Amino acid sequence: MSISTVPVRLAHPRFGETGRRDAWWIQPLVVFLGLSTFLVYATWAAFQGDHYLYGPYVSPFYSPEVFGPSAHSWFGPKPAVWPAWLPFSPALIILPIPAFFRLTCYYYRGAYYKAFWADPPSCTVGEPRSSYWGENSFPLILQNIHRYMLFISTGVLLILLFDVWKAVWFADPTTGAVSFGVGIGTLVLALNTVLLSGYLFGCHSMRHIAGGCVDQLSRAPLGLRAYSCVTCLNRRHMVWAWTSLFTVGFSDLYVRLCSMGVWSDLRIF
Amino acid sequence: MAAERATFRIWRGDAQGGTFQDYPTKVSEGMVVLDAVHQIQAEQANDLAVRWNCKAGKCGSCSAEVNGNPRLMCMTRLNQLDLSVPVTVGPMHAFPLIRDLVTDVSWNFEAKKRIKRFKPRPPDAPDGTWRIAQGDVERVQEFRKCIECFLCQDVCHVLRDHQMFDAFIGPRHLVYAAALEMHPLDTENRIPDLKRAHGVGYCNITKCCTKVCPESITITDNAIIPLKERVIDQLYDPVAMLFRKLRTRD
Numbered sequence: 001m002s003i004s005t006v007p008v009r010l011a012h013p014r015f016g017e018t019g020r021r022d023a024w025w026i027q028p029l030v031v032f033l034g035l036s037t038f039l040v041y042a043t044w045a046a047f048q049g050d051h052y053l054y055g056p057y058v059s060p061f062y063s064p065e066v067f068g069p070s071a072h073s074w075f076g077p078k079p080a081v082w083p084a085w086l087p088f089s090p091a092l093i094i095l096p097i098p099a100f101f102r103l104t105c106y107y108y109r110g111a112y113y114k115a116f117w118a119d120p121p122s123c124t125v126g127e128p129r130s131s132y133w134g135e136n137s138f139p140l141i142l143q144n145i146h147r148y149m150l151f152i153s154t155g156v157l158l159i160l161l162f163d164v165w166k167a168v169w170f171a172d173p174t175t176g177a178v179s180f181g182v183g184i185g186t187l188v189l190a191l192n193t194v195l196l197s198g199y200l201f202g203c204h205s206m207r208h209i210a211g212g213c214v215d216q217l218s219r220a221p222l223g224l225r226a227y228s229c230v231t232c233l234n235r236r237h238m239v240w241a242w243t244s245l246f247t248v249g250f251s252d253l254y255v256r257l258c259s260m261g262v263w264s265d266l267r268i269f
Numbered sequence: 270m271a272a273e274r275a276t277f278r279i280w281r282g283d284a285q286g287g288t289f290q291d292y293p294t295k296v297s298e299g300m301v302v303l304d305a306v307h308q309i310q311a312e313q314a315n316d317l318a319v320r321w322n323c324k325a326g327k328c329g330s331c332s333a334e335v336n337g338n339p340r341l342m343c344m345t346r347l348n349q350l351d352l353s354v355p356v357t358v359g360p361m362h363a364f365p366l367i368r369d370l371v372t373d374v375s376w377n378f379e380a381k382k383r384i385k386r387f388k389p390r391p392p393d394a395p396d397g398t399w400r401i402a403q404g405d406v407e408r409v410q411e412f413r414k415c416i417e418c419f420l421c422q423d424v425c426h427v428l429r430d431h432q433m434f435d436a437f438i439g440p441r442h443l444v445y446a447a448a449l450e451m452h453p454l455d456t457e458n459r460i461p462d463l464k465r466a467h468g469v470g471y472c473n474i475t476k477c478c479t480k481v482c483p484e485s486i487t488i489t490d491n492a493i494i495p496l497k498e499r500v501i502d503q504l505y506d507p508v509a510m511l512f513r514k515l516r517t518r519d
Binding site (some may be wrong): 012013018019020021106107108109113119122123124126130131132134135136137140141144147204205207208212213215216217218224232234235242247 | 334362402404436470471481
């Protein structure tokens, strides 16, 4: 016996309409507030162009200082081609790299599509728009550059790692003699680098490059081990993403407040 | 949970229209939603249409929406629900309604046929058998847990809200494609189809499919994103394309 059916659906849900009874709106709201807070702070801090150095510490927003007024600058002060209408800050040169890495990150994409674009607001919750392009066409097809952002961000991470090494060498203000030591700032920068490494090396593109792209990993034992390590980090990618976002902001804040004299850096030894 | 009464608000209707109707019934410890629905069917609504089979979360037949969440009715225990208010039980929204809780999911079987079949390499041994390392098949074994309940298809907003059945095959079939594409013996190339005919680019990684999967398959992270990366390898990344061209020339 065949069943004849007519393709009729239940009514199309309106924006925000759902049969769910849980507080589905909490997660997108938390994501919206968390990312918005970071965006506002990072933009403000990037345009300051000051208070990003304190003793051996460099704010991760300003590292590497490709062009800039400090002695850490690689190629000297502001380049002559810098547009006059745009305020100069060393962070504006380097910050777009991690910013685009996070913007194109698979975890953040899913999170901000929901929180900022309501596409959808949450699972089985009605959307505000009827049209949908997804990541199949411009502009979101550009998300496919994520792996290139990963390569460049890996270089930036290595520099941040070197910053941690530099953060254990303290100069005596009177004699100028340099000695090994660890301050709270050293720990803050080190923790930030560890969390950033967990985020970056657990990235989905890294997982693909490490071995996800081949079907017979057993032929490359090293690849199998790399793939297993990245997969292990990838399982907690969301946690790495949020904790590293927090510590990178906090590292800048710590260096900034120490430099402004608001906080004092405690030297552990 | 001692024996008590609970109200089930069940969708009653067909292609012409319908409404939710309340059915108060006695419930007891250990019951699942499907038990309650069967009880209502036996005692109050003999004509209630509900599709079910194994009652053990393995056949994927009793997919429905319980309190707005896509769930298997047989795996949704009543002690997980707030019984002080009516429990809403409706059909899957993404698919055409046949009657009451039964939807027409036949599109899924047609869509599956569009995916290129398994094409193994020539046998490794003269007796026609292959040799596979366990580590190589472990990754795809996860995908074989799929029971085709189509809850992931139901929750996916590309199908549910935007009805893009012609352009996007949905998470279930991306899992199927991943199981074939990542298989160590398979030699078929499904990547161009995944981009164009199957529309993997329409997935915007909301992970709703992963959340509702009763078999706990990590659909987004282990199937869809790796497929997206393979599509990038072959069709978007100029460096990877150049690298592959040089390697095949060697």
